[in-house]
Amino acid sequence: MSDANPIPEGADAPVTTTVTRRVKPGHEAAYEQFLEGILAAARQCPGHLGAEVFRPGSGPGGEYRLVYRFDSGEHLRAWLESDERAAWLRRAEPHVIGPMRTTFVTGLETWFTLPGQPGTPPPPPYKMALVTWATIFPLITLVVLVVGPWIKGFALVPRLGITTAVTVPIMTWIVMPRVTRALRGWLYPRS
Numbered sequence: 001m002s003d004a005n006p007i008p009e010g011a012d013a014p015v016t017t018t019v020t021r022r023v024k025p026g027h028e029a030a031y032e033q034f035l036e037g038i039l040a041a042a043r044q045c046p047g048h049l050g051a052e053v054f055r056p057g058s059g060p061g062g063e064y065r066l067v068y069r070f071d072s073g074e075h076l077r078a079w080l081e082s083d084e085r086a087a088w089l090r091r092a093e094p095h096v097i098g099p100m101r102t103t104f105v106t107g108l109e110t111w112f113t114l115p116g117q118p119g120t121p122p123p124p125p126y127k128m129a130l131v132t133w134a135t136i137f138p139l140i141t142l143v144v145l146v147v148g149p150w151i152k153g154f155a156l157v158p159r160l161g162i163t164t165a166v167t168v169p170i171m172t173w174i175v176m177p178r179v180t181r182a183l184r185g186w187l188y189p190r191s
Contacts, residue, residue: 014049015076019066020101023056027095031064034095038088042068045082047075123187131187135179136171143167 023031039051049069056062070076079085089100123131143166151159180187 014069014071015073016067016069017076017080018103019068020063021066021092022063022097024095024097031092031095034088034092035064035066037091038066038085041084041088042079045070045075045079047071048079127187131179131183135175136167139171139175140167143170 021031035053039053042048042051047070049071051069052067054065054067056064068076068079070079140163143163147163147166148159151162154162
């Protein structure tokens with residue numbers, strides 16, 4: 001395994017790892033079966049928060065990107081060093097070309113991962129903080145305006161819980177991918 005960035009020591013916050021593999025032309029079906037198996041195995045591990053598969057564009061062969069999320073560096077390390085994962089990776093070898101590329105991100109960096117460019121380092125922290133604030137402030141304002149009338153009778157903590165439960169998924173899967181793409185030239189001036 002090629003680790004571009006080691007797992008941060010003592011990472012108590014969620015950690016994401018991105019694994020990229022190039023699949024041999026004509027081996028896509030076998031690789032898809034491998035993905036089903038390794039994802040099912042990962043789901044059984046303590047601290048597993050989810051996984052996503054980014055498949056290559058049209059045409060035979062291509063690069064697959066698998067993104068795992070775990071609740072801590074310790075749990076991610078346990079998965080990466082597990083015998084079960086090693087066995088699954090051996091099963092994939094006849095179907096892939098070249099080495100596996102692995103990168104790790106924590107915190108805000110996970111919102112700033114460019115699809116198709118998993119090795120790209122995250123932007124400077126000040127840019128991530130500025131974009132996150134400029135994006136989350138109007139989003140939370142909108143969520144409060146829309147949801148607020150329905151939850152105004154709730155106590156403060158449940159209201160905040162509902163507001164953040166609505167905001168975080170929208171931010172993670174809808175808003176930040178679009179904002180990151182739109183501001184790509186400023187966030188990643190060399191990519």
